[in-house]
Amino acid sequence: MSPELINLIIQATFESLYMVGIAALIGTAIGLPLGVFLATSRKGELFAAPLVNRVLGAVVNATRSTPFIILVVAIIPFTRLIAGTSIGSTAAIVPLTIASAPFIARLVEAAIREVDAGLIETASSFGASPIQIVFKVLIPEALPGLLLALTLAIVSLLGYSAMVGAVGGGGLGDLGIRYGYQRFMPEMMLAVVVVLIALVQLVQSTGDYLARRVNRRLRHR
């Protein structure tokens, strides 16, 4: 493989990491509080607001059920508004974020709901405010689950990021389609797939390791 092609792969890898990294960051910034709220706002819960809960849940479901490629195209005007353009890696971050935030929210909701309700009652019994319960009980106790959720979200984002090549988003997926498929360069396709597999493997192993490290539930050492 020629040095130019290798350079292309390296550049595409950085584009992918850039898109996925920023989208995961903003997606978490939106998804984490949203997920905590979804997990604590049903009737009788910490921030009980059943109506808001149902509306937000419906919005999350709607976003989650829209196929990603359709979402990318459908929100082009919005992307242009936010990023100034609808082409390129930076523009691709917008649909990636919009797709990942509700996904992360649902994962966070599931992780938070795993926390024993007895712990919420216990914290309430010694006068903890709902906000204190979130930061001192729910998030620390759900941390292993939250880290695994984030890992899953990043892996999914890597997959999504391959699709934004279709609208000129750049990255590994784009490279694979343009060179591997359209120019009949199977070795390029193979290289892209190998890099993606390595990235997913790396993200998953790191996530597993961190989740294990913060998990004090089981006897270890």
Next chain:
Amino acid sequence: MSCMKALSMNAHPSLVIGEPIETQHAAAQPEAMVRFENISKTYPAYRGKPGVSALRAIDFTIARGSITGVIGRSGAGKSSLVRLINGLEKPSAGRVVVDNSDISALTGRELRLAQRSIGMIFQHFNLLSSRTAADNIALPLEIAGWSKANIRARVTELLALVGIADKHDRYPSELSGGQKQRVGIARALATRPSVLLSDEATSALDPQTTRAILDLLANINRALGVTIVLITHEMSVVRQLAKEVVVLDAGHLVESGHVADIFTHPKHPVTQSFLAEVTGDSLPVSLASRIVQEPGNHAVIRVQVRGAGAGDTLIARLARELGLDVSLLSARIDEIGGQHVGSLVLGIPGGDSAAARTLVWLSQHQVSTERLGYVA
């Protein structure tokens, strides 16, 4: 961290009280710590489940510095009752006055401040798995806004108080059930509460650990003057720890008073059935299987023994005065609060007339009896 470890070397399993931890100004006269004023609690119908009336017209007082056992079957309303004391639940009617303030009327920040003076321990300990023993105990102090240095000193003190100073840096997953409950107790006492609520705190523990935890609670009550309210479905827990007892059944308060009085003169059937568990009114299986209702050689009569020295010479006098070869089929007598409580199962020979004479004689001696049948 390391200096704390060096300070907390005492690993004695029982209560270790070094420096007195601010004794509450316990009044000499029985002053009300918790007052239930005509409390009712109803849970509304929800998602197809019918509404439940958990507590009805509950009216009683818990004295400052006392240990009160609340006993009842599951669903009797014990959990609701205890959660009214620390404001986790609100009464549907009536007031709950804790330390002279109406906790049922407090909300938001005022309620949270009041809750700091009411500690609670739980059946399943409810420790945070992500925090060490020390950090679990620190949690209520962090929430109350204590400084780091004060928290550190207080946590060391509390770990020693509950006898697990060496478990400072252990996570709950590395502790036994008894040790976890000790952490729970230390956490509940962290903010120096005047009331400690115990929600079936020993129900998940083995008998020996249960005894140790109950001893610890008794010592804490003595040393700190903390009023303890414990809910349980085990009369043995009430017997070992409580001075006062409240019996709940289907949301009603059916009996209350000094433990010794209730144990010697239980009036309500529910109380009697709870007492049967500790005093062994249930028959040995081998005997129970032999009892038939058709007349046989021996009539079987159960005699309830309650009161100081009540059972001492009863059988000897019965046998002598009636001239009967009374056989003792089963017996169990406990001493509770200086009173004898128990039951004897007697076999009376000589047919129905002898049995009838025996029953008359026993009733003349103010002993309650029950005919169980016959054995061949």
